[in-house]
Amino acid sequence: MFENKHDPVAGNDHDSQPVRGDWGASIMGPRNAALEAENPDLLASPYTDAGTIPNLKFSFAAARNRLAKGGWAREVTVRELPVATTLAAVDMRLTPGGIREMHWHKEAEWGYMLAGSARITAIDAQGRNFIDDVGAGDIWNFPAGIPHSIQGLQDGCEFLLVFDDGDFSENETFLLSDWFAHTPRQVLAKNFGVPEAAFDNIPQDVEHTRWIFAGNVPGPMASDMVQSPAGKTPLSYSYRLSQQQPLKVAGGQVRIVDSSNFPAASTIAAALVPGGMREMHWHPNNDEWQYYIGGRGRMTVFASGGKARTFDYQAGDVGYAPFAMGHYVENTGNETLRFLEMFRSPYFANISLNQWMALTPPELVRAHLNLDQPVMAALSKEKPVLVRPKI
Numbered sequence: 001m002f003e004n005k006h007d008p009v010a011g012n013d014h015d016s017q018p019v020r021g022d023w024g025a026s027i028m029g030p031r032n033a034a035l036e037a038e039n040p041d042l043l044a045s046p047y048t049d050a051g052t053i054p055n056l057k058f059s060f061a062a063a064r065n066r067l068a069k070g071g072w073a074r075e076v077t078v079r080e081l082p083v084a085t086t087l088a089a090v091d092m093r094l095t096p097g098g099i100r101e102m103h104w105h106k107e108a109e110w111g112y113m114l115a116g117s118a119r120i121t122a123i124d125a126q127g128r129n130f131i132d133d134v135g136a137g138d139i140w141n142f143p144a145g146i147p148h149s150i151q152g153l154q155d156g157c158e159f160l161l162v163f164d165d166g167d168f169s170e171n172e173t174f175l176l177s178d179w180f181a182h183t184p185r186q187v188l189a190k191n192f193g194v195p196e197a198a199f200d201n202i203p204q205d206v207e208h209t210r211w212i213f214a215g216n217v218p219g220p221m222a223s224d225m226v227q228s229p230a231g232k233t234p235l236s237y238s239y240r241l242s243q244q245q246p247l248k249v250a251g252g253q254v255r256i257v258d259s260s261n262f263p264a265a266s267t268i269a270a271a272l273v274p275g276g277m278r279e280m281h282w283h284p285n286n287d288e289w290q291y292y293i294g295g296r297g298r299m300t301v302f303a304s305g306g307k308a309r310t311f312d313y314q315a316g317d318v319g320y321a322p323f324a325m326g327h328y329v330e331n332t333g334n335e336t337l338r339f340l341e342m343f344r345s346p347y348f349a350n351i352s353l354n355q356w357m358a359l360t361p362p363e364l365v366r367a368h369l370n371l372d373q374p375v376m377a378a379l380s381k382e383k384p385v386l387v388r389p390k391i
Contacts, residue, residue: 053303057318062080063075086287088107098212100151105168110161112138117133118150119132153218254273277329279352292313295314296332299327300327319339354379
């Protein structure tokens with residue numbers, strides 16, 4: 001079901017030359033053959049591609065990676081992918097015990113654990129606290145302004161962070177150590193009711209802020225519990241997406257999470273899609289931001305006015321489909337294609353081309369496209385449709 005080779009029309013021949021039939025010609029000048037092999041549908045675009053559409057792909061592999069003693073982080077924002085104005089993302093790694101410093105930011109943070117496990121903590125504006133351990137396939141969401149931290153457990157971890165503003169930068173968060181370094185010691189002393197000498201060893205400049213730093217692997221979660229007089233946060237900031245019952249569709253299955261089943265995520269909705277073919281569709285609520293977790297795929301985006309463009313993706317790539325533009329995602333490899341669809345929206349919304357045509361009078365559809373009876377019969381068959389979760 002998941003095996004789907006490139007159509008030869010796309011020019012994906014063995015030596016990755018820009019040739020399709022008797023169109024094109026081999027490359028005679030300098031080239032980056034490895035990069036061209038990763039992008040066969042740019043090297044020799046399908047005959048259906050036309051017009052000008054912005055770049056809709058950027059790989060984390062091409063992003064600057066900022067290293068620290070406790071891990072690293074690299075980001076894809078509007079600066080790396082200018083079309084992606086709605087969401088930005090960070091790929092972060094923490095060593096065992098590695099700590100993402102206590103911090104907060106103006107944007108909401110949505111996280112997906114790719115590998116390993118971590119302990120997350122937070123408090124809300126009413127002084128209620130939250131602590132949980134999250135593993136591979138789990139997600140979390142900290143609303144804008146909510147202070148939080150992340151610490152790697154026994155095997156460390158790697159996770160994707162998505163923020164509800166394309167201009168977000170990991171280098172511009174509000175760090176605890178940064179604030180201390182930029183507050184006079186006499187003010188710190190008055191604030192905490194201790195002598196100024198108590199702050200002799202705090203980091204003194206930006207180079208020595210913690211950001212990501214090495215720490216000891218924490219013990220059982222019970223040992224880290226701090227009792228708040230106000231109690232625990234009424235909303236859980238974490239969610240076990242991997243345990244959610246998937247919606248089974250042709251070519252695979254989908255897990256959808258938004259504010260209806262994860263109330264803490266009031267600004268970001270997502271769908272985890274493993275399968276062979278994400279049908280032709282569009283979204284009526286916002287742009288679609290994508291992160292490819294595994295496998296290989298390609299997406300053609302239809303932008304109206306006779307414009308369309310095809311992009312190839314693999315693990316670690318970011319894709320983007322602007323608001324209301326029709327698109328599909330096709331598996332082009334020999335393994336399951338897995339990716340996240342994400343939206344700056346409190347809810348998931350999807351319009352299926354198949355469903356639209358199936359729920360329109362058949363004679364009207366036939367008059368538009370001159371479709372034969374087998375196609376019309378296939379349209380009439382009931383198919384599962386992606387809809388937001390029921391609670």
